[in-house]
Each structure stands twice: as structure tokens, then as C-alpha cells.
Amino acid sequence: MEILVCVKRVPNTGQTSVDSSGQLSSANAQHILNPYDEYAVEQALQIKDQIPDAKITIITMGSADSEEVIRSALSFGGDGAILLSDPAFENLDTFHTSLVLAKAVEKFGKADVVICGNKAIDADTWQIPPQLAAHLNWPQILFVKKVEAVSGESIKAQRTTDDGYDLVESQFPVLISVIKEIGEPRLPSLKGKMNAKKVQIETWDKAALGLGDEVAAEKSFVKMAKYDKLEKSIDGKVFEGEAPQVVEQFLKALEDDKVL
Numbered sequence: 671m672e673i674l675v676c677v678k679r680v681p682n683t684g685q686t687s688v689d690s691s692g693q694l695s696s697a698n699a700q701h702i703l704n705p706y707d708e709y710a711v712e713q714a715l716q717i718k719d720q721i722p723d724a725k726i727t728i729i730t731m732g733s734a735d736s737e738e739v740i741r742s743a744l745s746f747g748g749d750g751a752i753l754l755s756d757p758a759f760e761n762l763d764t765f766h767t768s769l770v771l772a773k774a775v776e777k778f779g780k781a782d783v784v785i786c787g788n789k790a791i792d793a794d795t796w797q798i799p800p801q802l803a804a805h806l807n808w809p810q811i812l813f814v815k816k817v818e819a820v821s822g823e824s825i826k827a828q829r830t831t832d833d834g835y836d837l838v839e840s841q842f843p844v845l846i847s848v849i850k851e852i853g854e855p856r857l858p859s860l861k862g863k864m865n866a867k868k869v870q871i872e873t874w875d876k877a878a879l880g881l882g883d884e885v886a887a888e889k890s891f892v893k894m895a896k897y898d899k900l901e902k903s904i905d906g907k908v909f910e911g912e913a914p915q916v917v918e919q920f921l922k923a924l925e926d927d928k929v930l
């Protein structure tokens with residue numbers, strides 16, 4: 671069984687800024703493995719716990735600097751890694767990012783399950799997992815909070831809904847995105863850290879993926895026109911005391927603010 675785990679290198683969002691032209695700058699920010707992708711790796715490892723001969727390959731689209739993040743993902747556990755890197759892949763919209771990832775999944779050829787985090791902390795669009803499944807024409811199970819059963823051919827998973835969850839079963843190949851409820855990521859072991867240093871990272875560029883001029887920032891359907899940063903958060907009010915007094919204070923505050 672072959673599992674591909676999609677991970678993204680993201681800036682520490684507390685260290686980003688908006689420059690004078692209204693564009694987001696992360697040049698001076700420390701970059702990390704998208705925290706939600708630790709759960710994607712954890713999910714892959716939970717499947718491997720049940721199917722020990724499962725192989726896990728980490729995949730990311732990003733700059734050459736992504737190696738550190740790939741090795742950080744591998745330190746949790748993993749057998750291989752692929753970096754999708756090309757100047758043409760810079761500043762793509764989600765449609766083209768997911769297209770590049772889909773071409774890589776097709777080139778890899780043998781994936782049974784692709785696992786994504788549910789969102790990346792920088793752009794936070796949540797669009798990549800469903801778009802990737804759509805480009806591949808694969809079934810998708812999003813917002814998975816628990817994989818109930820997995821065999822060599824199919825997966826049964828709890829997909830989170832507003833009211834609880836749906837139990838969904840899919841044959842392979844399938845794409846899933848996972849949320850934090852799948853369980854806290856295990857800590858990297860010493861063996862995992864040693865292994866992470868040794869794994870050979872394959873690098874595929876635009877040509878290797880059989881892509882042409884259709885993939886370029888200027889071909890993106892969506893362009894980020896301007897960012898705005900909230901300068902100040904809204905001050906909250908804390909009401910203290912016994913419940914009846916707190917309710918009284920709360921109602922008075924609503925009246926004072928002309929909400930009631």
C-alpha cells in the first residue's frame with residue numbers, strides 16, 4: 671500500500687507583515703512545517719501501524735528551501751520524499767497548485783491514498799484537498815476525524831459534519847484530509863530523526879511533470895490584489911460574580927451598547 675502525504679512549508683504567521691504595496695511579506699519570517707500537516711503524517715503512520723508494509727512518501731510543492739520542512743515531516747516517519755520545485759511554481763493560485771500536485775500524484779503512479787491537512791496556516795483557503803481530488807478525478811473524504819477501518823483496497827472514515835459525522839467508505843485510490851481529532855502527532859523518535867537525514871529527496875520540475883506554459887503565476891485565475899491586517903482586536907468585557915449578577919451585568923452592557 672502506498673500513501674502520499676501532502677505537506678506545505680509555511681511562514682510563522684506571527685512574523686509576516688504587509689508591505690507598502692499591500693502585499694504579504696514573509697521574507698524575514700521563520701518557516702515551518704504547516705502544523706495541520708503533522709496530523710496528515712500522523713494519520714499515515716496510524717495506517718502504517720495497521721498495515722506495516724505500507725510505504726509513506728512525503729510530497730511538497732515549494733522552493734528549494736522546503737528541504738528542511740520535508741525532513742521535519744520525515745522525522746515523524748516516512749520512506750520517501752518528493753519536492754516539486756520550479757520557478758514557474760511560485761505564487762500560483764490554488765487551481766494551479768493543486769494541478770501541479772495532481773500531475774505529481776499521476777507521475778508517482780502507485781498511490782492508494784493521498785492524505786492532506788485540512789488547511790495551511792498562511793493562505794488558509796482549504797481549497798487544495800478538494801481541488802487535488804477533482805484534478806485526479808478521485809473520490810475524496812474531507813475533514814476526517816477518525817479512520818475506522820483500512821484494508822489493502824478501501825478505507826472507512828468518519829467525516830466531520832456540523833451535527834457529528836458521516837461514516838464514509840471509499841475504494842482506493844482516495845484522497846482524505848484530516849483534522850486534529852485524529853489524534854495528537856507522535857513525537858519524532860531518534861530512529862525517525864536519523865532516517866529523516868538519510869532519505870533521498872527526489873526533485874521534479876515543470877518539465878518532469880509534463881507541464882508547459884499553462885502553469886505560471888500570470889496564468890493564475892486568482893490574484894491577491896491587496897492584503898489588510900487588523901490593527902487592533904476588539905476589546906472583550908469580562909463579567910465576574912454569581913450567575914444571576916453576571917446575566918444582569920451582561921444585559922445592562924447590551925442596553926448600554928444599544929444592542930437591546
Ligand SMILES: Cc1cc2nc3c(=O)[nH]c(=O)nc-3n(C[C@H](O)[C@H](O)[C@H](O)COP(=O)(O)OP(=O)(O)OC[C@H]3O[C@@H](n4cnc5c(N)ncnc54)[C@H](O)[C@@H]3O)c2cc1C
Binds near residue numbers: 706730767786799
Ligand atoms: C492570504 C492568502 C490568500 C490566498 N487566497 C487565495 C484564494 O482565495 N484563491 C486562490 O486560488 N489562491 C489563493 N492564494 C494562493 C494560495 O495560497 C496558494 O495557491 C497556496 O499554494 C495553496 O493554498 P493554501 O495554503 O490555502 O492551502 P490549503 O488548501 O489551506 O491547504 C490544505 C492542505 O493542502 C496541502 N497543501 C497545500 N499547499 C501545498 C503545497 N504547496 N504542497 C503540498 N501540499 C500542499 C496540505 O496538506 C495542506 O494542509 C492565497 C494566498 C495567500 C497568501
